[in-house]
Amino acid sequence: MTGREDGLTITAVGKDFGPVQVLKDVSLSVPRGEFHTLLGPSGSGKTTLLKIVAGFTPAARGSVTLAGRVITDMPPEHRNIGVVFQHYALFPHMTVAENIGFGLKMRGVAKAERASRVEEVLRLVRMADFGQRKPAALSGGQQQRVALARALVIKPQLLLLDEPLSALDRKVRQEVREELKRIQAETGVTTVMVTHDQEEALFLADRVLVLEGGALRQQGAPTDIYSHPADEFVAGFLGAINLLAVTAQGQSLRLGNQTFAPPAELAEALAKANPGAALQLAVRPEQILVQPGAALPGQLGGRLIATEFGGPVVTLRVEVEGQAVSVLSLSPDVLAAGPWEIGMPVCLVIRGGRLLP
Amino acid sequence: MRRSRLRDAEALSPFMIGMLALSLAILFVPLGIIILLSFNTSPYGTFPFQGTLKWYGALFTDSGLLGPTWLSVELSFLVAVSAAVFGTMAAVWLDRRASKIAGTLFRAALLSAITVPWLILGLAMLLVMNAIGIGRSLFAIYLGLLATVLPYVVFIVAARLNALDRDLDFAARSLGASPIISFLRVSAPLILPSIISGTLIAFMVSFNNFLIQYFLAPFGVQTLPLKIYTLIRVGYLPDLNALATLIVGITCLFIAILHRLGLRNAGLPGGAAL
Ligand SMILES: Nc1ncnc2c1ncn2[C@@H]1O[C@H](COP(=O)(O)OP(=O)(O)OP(=O)(O)O)[C@@H](O)[C@H]1O
Numbered sequence: 001m002t003g004r005e006d007g008l009t010i011t012a013v014g015k016d017f018g019p020v021q022v023l024k025d026v027s028l029s030v031p032r033g034e035f036h037t038l039l040g041p042s043g044s045g046k047t048t049l050l051k052i053v054a055g056f057t058p059a060a061r062g063s064v065t066l067a068g069r070v071i072t073d074m075p076p077e078h079r080n081i082g083v084v085f086q087h088y089a090l091f092p093h094m095t096v097a098e099n100i101g102f103g104l105k106m107r108g109v110a111k112a113e114r115a116s117r118v119e120e121v122l123r124l125v126r127m128a129d130f131g132q133r134k135p136a137a138l139s140g141g142q143q144q145r146v147a148l149a150r151a152l153v154i155k156p157q158l159l160l161l162d163e164p165l166s167a168l169d170r171k172v173r174q175e176v177r178e179e180l181k182r183i184q185a186e187t188g189v190t191t192v193m194v195t196h197d198q199e200e201a202l203f204l205a206d207r208v209l210v211l212e213g214g215a216l217r218q219q220g221a222p223t224d225i226y227s228h229p230a231d232e233f234v235a236g237f238l239g240a241i242n243l244l245a246v247t248a249q250g251q252s253l254r255l256g257n258q259t260f261a262p263p264a265e266l267a268e269a270l271a272k273a274n275p276g277a278a279l280q281l282a283v284r285p286e287q288i289l290v291q292p293g294a295a296l297p298g299q300l301g302g303r304l305i306a307t308e309f310g311g312p313v314v315t316l317r318v319e320v321e322g323q324a325v326s327v328l329s330l331s332p333d334v335l336a337a338g339p340w341e342i343g344m345p346v347c348l349v350i351r352g353g354r355l356l357p
Numbered sequence: 358m359r360r361s362r363l364r365d366a367e368a369l370s371p372f373m374i375g376m377l378a379l380s381l382a383i384l385f386v387p388l389g390i391i392i393l394l395s396f397n398t399s400p401y402g403t404f405p406f407q408g409t410l411k412w413y414g415a416l417f418t419d420s421g422l423l424g425p426t427w428l429s430v431e432l433s434f435l436v437a438v439s440a441a442v443f444g445t446m447a448a449v450w451l452d453r454r455a456s457k458i459a460g461t462l463f464r465a466a467l468l469s470a471i472t473v474p475w476l477i478l479g480l481a482m483l484l485v486m487n488a489i490g491i492g493r494s495l496f497a498i499y500l501g502l503l504a505t506v507l508p509y510v511v512f513i514v515a516a517r518l519n520a521l522d523r524d525l526d527f528a529a530r531s532l533g534a535s536p537i538i539s540f541l542r543v544s545a546p547l548i549l550p551s552i553i554s555g556t557l558i559a560f561m562v563s564f565n566n567f568l569i570q571y572f573l574a575p576f577g578v579q580t581l582p583l584k585i586y587t588l589i590r591v592g593y594l595p596d597l598n599a600l601a602t603l604i605v606g607i608t609c610l611f612i613a614i615l616h617r618l619g620l621r622n623a624g625l626p627g628g629a630a631l
């Protein structure tokens with residue numbers, strides 16, 4: 001059996017609330033053992049899609065297959081899917097151990113085995129000493145670890161997480177995020193996690209799925225999707241990006257009155273473009289090099305407008321032919337190349353990017 | 358509830374505090390007098406005060422009060438327990454299953470059962486009971502009281518259910534619990550305090566409700582409120598004071614329990630009925 005058949009497959013799933021089409025025939029597949037993140041802005045339908053997979057809400061159209069079984073109409077209690085919720089959803093009247101043991105109890109696992117499996121999974125999430133506490137006596141990060149343990153102890157075929165880290169404060173979020181990655185790798189459980197934090201999505205995932213307005217905009221490996229966004233929306237959603245209006249001119253690009261050499265990775269796309277066609281060059285701030293001084297042939301010349309110190313990195317704002325360009329560099333590099341004065345001429349080298357129609 | 362009202366009052370004018378003290382006095386001074394008189398030897402409420410427990414003795418031996426009291430207790434117990442069962446079911450339906458329109462209509466119906474004067478309700482119920490052939494009977498009182506107290510249970514339990522995180526149910530389901538098991542193991546324990554609160558209030562409202570009982574009681578059947586009503590017209594002995602004192606004591610106990618169960622947060626519409 002291939003990994004693909006073992007994992008999760010969603011085929012043309014749609015959902016409406018009244019006249020609003022919240023999911024527009026979404027198809028995707030998650031091979032067994034992979035970690036996918038579902039990224040999208042608020043209201044894009046992430047939770048709705050997850051609820052359909054978990055069985056909490058019915059799909060209007062389409063089908064869901066898990067490990068070769070069609071589960072579209074199966075009640076959630078028969079699906080064997082572990083779910084972790086944004087606000088933990090621990091049972092407040094049960095101890096940590098009882099919370100975790102709940103799923104095993106439902107499966108008729110005998111008491112002794114239950115206790116040992118609860119202990120084992122508590123060790124996995126590094127909460128071994130907390131079994132007898134009530135959830136209310138735990139911090140947010142600890143509660144979310146318990147929730148993760150509760151979802152994992154049933155050895156689910158799929159783990160779903162809906163913004164599991166967003167209720168935690170920044171430092172704890174980092175910690176739990178790393179734990180989550182380690183635990184997923186250790187258990188090898190097929191995982192889909194919803195988030196609207198792009199950094200989180202890129203850090204955790206084998207693949208990132210970008211959802212917007214109920215439709216999948218792009219899916220791919222984090223590096224791929226970050227460096228090669230399919231459209232303006234994805235480009236902007238994954239982090240700061242410059243969108244420069246350019247025209248194709250043979251193997252060069254033209255920006256206003258200047259002609260410059262595009263990065264090598266664009267050669268193929270440029271060859272296909274019509275000469276003179278108006279295009280957008282999407283380039284991330286850290287894909288641009290900046291130096292003081294006038295432009296050499298093949299470079300872009302501009303004027304420094306502002307410098308923004310951000311600790312380890314500095315953002316330089318440059319105006320090129322009336323267009324604003326952000327450049328991000330490591331602080332030591334910027335300091336070594338200085339001094340910088342507002343209004344001085346600078347030259348830019350574009351080292352990467354993507355052409356959007 | 359009362360404590361926070363007092364705290365608000367501190368920020369108000371002396372006039373407001375005076376009014377508050379006066380209304381509390383109107384409420385509690387007569388109660389105090391009844392309690393005092395239940396321990397006084399004179400049957401006519403005259404002084405000097407001479408302590409005695411003989412009215413309590415009389416209450417439990419040769420007064421005619423014990424029969425009606427037990428009838429009222431039994432009836433109200435039955436009503437309260439039925440209200441707990443049906444009210445909880447209705448609250449679950451209202452919170453989890455009802456469509457928007459059905460839910461709103463049901464709420465409006467329950468609210469009107471609280472707000473329409475019992476005088477009107479009692480009269481209407483008598484007409485209906487006669488029309489459907491039940492007539493004046495113990496069963497009619499049971500039905501009438503049940504309808505009267507049901508809204509309290511439904512509103513208290515539904516408010517608690519509504520405050521429950523819906524994801525708790527989803528979590529239980531994903532872990533393998535059927536809807537019924539999920540309700541019994543997760544939701545029910547969490548709403549139990551509100552069910553108990555609702556049941557206690559249902560008991561008190563039912564126990565107290567003179568008008569419904571008056572309209573629906575068959576001739577010759579006397580619940581405690583009906584008995585007291587007749588006694589008041591022909592004159593009564595301080596054994597009634599003794600009974601009243603006991604009832605006040607039990608009510609205080611109920612209120613203590615309600616307080617412990619956090620009724621303050623239950624969001625009961627028309628909570629003043631307490
Ligand atoms: N029960 C519902 N009834 C009506 N509309 C709903 C319901 N649930 C969700 N919606 C709508 O469906 C759309 C998608 O909601 P969903 O919760 O899936 O978004 P999301 O991507 O999870 O957003 P967020 O990041 O804010 O959690 C939203 O426009 C929302 O208003």
Ligand SMILES: [Mg+2]
Pocket residue numbers: 046047048162
């Ligand atoms: Mg959501």
